Amino acid sequence: QKVSVEVLDHLEHLALVDFRDSEGVERLQKAIDFADQLHEVNTDGVEPMDSVLEDRCLYLREDDVTEGNCTKELLENAREKVEEYFVAPPGNIPLPKLEERETFLQGS
């Protein structure tokens, strides 16, 4: 079962990845096929494990103020700042629709 162009386009939108060329898409397809081998295992009645930490104790921290007050340090990373605020574009700039952007996916 091949990964469809719609799904690839959806992924590029959501995760802002760029499959760039057919090699990138092929690599994705191969990774999915490899992972599909997991379906050969019968997991009826088995609770899924989603973390190797599942038996660990979740550490609870006391409600004390121990961090913060490092505005200068944090803003060192900012390319642009205005009076100690980070600056961002006015809103999300969505990836243009498939028809409108230059991607090899168009040809698929």
Add this chain to the structure above:
Amino acid sequence: LAPWIPVVGLEIHAQISSNSKLFSGSQVQFAAPPNSLVSFFDASLPGTLPVLNRRCVEAAVMTGLALNCSINKKSLFDRKHYFYADLPAGYQITQQRVPIAVNGSLSYILCIDNKMSQMVTKTVRIKQIQLEQDSGKSLHDDTRSQTLVDLNRAGVGLMEVVMEPDMCCGEEAAAAVRELQLILQTLGSSQAVMAEGQLRVDANVSVHHPGEPYGVRTEVKNINSLRFLAKAVDYEIQRQIEELENGGTVLNETRAFDSKLGCTVPMRDKEGKQDYRFMPEPNLPPLILYDAKSLPANMNHQQVINIDWIHERLPDLPSVKREKLVEQYGILPEHSFALLNEDGLAEFFESVVKQTRMKPKKVIGWILNNLLSYLKQHSLTVKESPVSSFLLADLLNLLEKKEISSTAARQVLAELWKGEGKTPLEIVKEQKLELLQDQKELEEICQAVIDGQENE
């Protein structure tokens, strides 16, 4: 024309009242210099990890118990992904699969036709309560075409309370949220001040004909007061009905409430249906809570949260307090409702009752009709009242002893309101408001008046 049934559900985000954030040790405080209450984790710098704040868990458990929920002894954390400038990590840590509390209920009071004397109790089911992170704040600067981001709020603990679509209009929604607000304030789990963004409400609204399936719903955001909540919900119900009756359709969209125009408008920046790609939070094991039975023997106290211990220490909820006031003081349910509806008023009332011989049933009139209306006229809280419970009790004692009439008492109260430091007795003497009790003196006055009449 077939009747329409409006259906209203609510998603309420309450900021947890705690010193530090949900997963980091930076301070929680309203109105601080931008980006001063931000740790490396809050700014999503690489190499940082979330560490759960015990107090936030306790707040959620308290709230769940107060709302009659089942507390999940094992709950899980997940990542909800979306891109926005005020969400530096690109995802929010929330509880999507198994939240901390489920299946509760909230009873609230509705006044029929706005008459306090006709109160009806309604119930709304609570689907769940989940712990999650708040995002930072975006300030939109349209003139320079940029957004300024302050991460002080990023990572603050939130309780999302999801109310099932059991409500049918703006009034019910506002009344339910008001009761939730009072409960949260009584518990102390959230200060729930809407104006400071500590309580944010999103409404889900749809309409359908009886017997037909539910209609398409819209989500209404940007509601920052109870009044606007009622308006926004009612407007949206009407808008949908009109749209459908004119042969149009209702889109499954997110709309914002415009308080100036009193209407809802489609929200910008919504690029179709969001796919949040939920995944388990890999850095946090399951959250395990205990009760008296399951308490582990050898664990460090500080690492254990005992649901039963919290349950035993829950304060009286507003509904219980109201009943107690009615029982203890013989006042009407609508009186106790009004007492609890104003912060500090019930305590003020009880304090006055303690200091006066006047019956509580009479005191309540002075509290609700006189004191409260003065407070409202001058936009003051009970705490800011220039008339203390001591002064009011003093005044009511004069009235009770029949040293002054009730008309005179109202005059004295007006004078006391000026807050010039005079006692009720001083004002009575100043304005000569004493009631004459002496029979002989009264007879003399009446005789003089009659004599005066005869002379004309």
